[in-house]
């Protein structure tokens with residue numbers, strides 16, 4: 036049983052030395068338990084928060100313990116009558132080959148319907164996040180302009196496509212020409228701006244001739260700076276994530292623009308609302324699952340995964356996620372299915 040544990044709390048960007056690969060014998064299930072074999076491990080930006088012991092909405096991973104994470108797993112051994120050997124389940128087994136479960140919280144998956152790994156992305160946590168943040172907080176109306184960054188990623192790609200389904204103008208922001216081409220050609224956005232371009236702010240302004248009504252906040256930093264002057268009166272900002280800040284160790288150089296931000300919120304009467312998907316919206320999961328499954332079946336939603344082979348590759352892939360190296364929902368294939 037290989038486990039990737041947290042070896043040290045990173046300062047700034049995580050490095051390979053913050054993780055340790057350990058070998059243990061797989062645990063044995065007791066009566067009522069199942070032993071799960073991890074097939075796919077989801078890598079997500081929130082894991083950077085779990086590596087830190089700064090106060091947050093969830094407990095940090097303890098030093099020496101396996102990193103946490105959502106997995107698609109198969110039942111290897113079952114002493115629980117509700118589960119058969121070979122069953123596919125959505126689990127929270129973390130960065131390891133095997134994990135025990137008493138069955139609580141496991142969700143059975145049917146591989147005949149959709150590829151099981153989709154439960155970690157389009158049909159799981161990131162898709163749900165896009166759906167609720169955009170529709171419940173962003174409240175997009177047909178004809179309005181939505182801006183979303185990290186637009187080819189797990190969450191952003193769904194925000195962009197749901198925005199189009201709702202009849203909006205969608206302006207995507209992504210890192211590099213290849214991602215922008217994908218956003219335009221496959222996700223069907225109206226414009227895509229590369230945030231690495233020198234004239235990024237000017238290009239964004241040009242792409243939003245009627246201003247911005249919904250800014251789905253995934254990244255913060257210089258993207259937010261460029262968005263702020265373009266926001267319309269009554270704009271909505273679902274604050275989903277601030278990935279450009281997750282490795283920050285200090286406040287950015289001045290001048291301090293907090294007053295400017297608060298002033299904009301005041302005079303433009305904007306709604307700025309943060310949310311933590313399962314804490315706030317677990318009761319609405321079925322609504323999401325029904326709509327998203329239908330859109331997928333109808334071919335209205337495109338989904339791109341980047342599958343990295345091997346648990347030992349997880350640290351490098353995760354480090355890259357925080358620097359924009361992934362292209363699509365990042366998943367590690369841990370074991371053969």
Ligand code: NDP
Nearest residue numbers: 080185188189190209210275276277278279311312357359
């Ligand atoms: P992605 O698949 O979008 O991967 C992360 C992407 O972020 C990168 O590919 C990169 O895209 C972009 N990025 C990374 N670093 C920077 C940077 N310094 N500046 C600008 N962009 C950067 O990840 P997810 O879709 O899983 O997550 C997107 C956001 O949603 C994150 O902020 C995450 O924390 C948040 N989230 C929040 C949840 C909640 O409950 N509130 C739940 C799930 C996710 P590019 O190369 O295009 O810039």
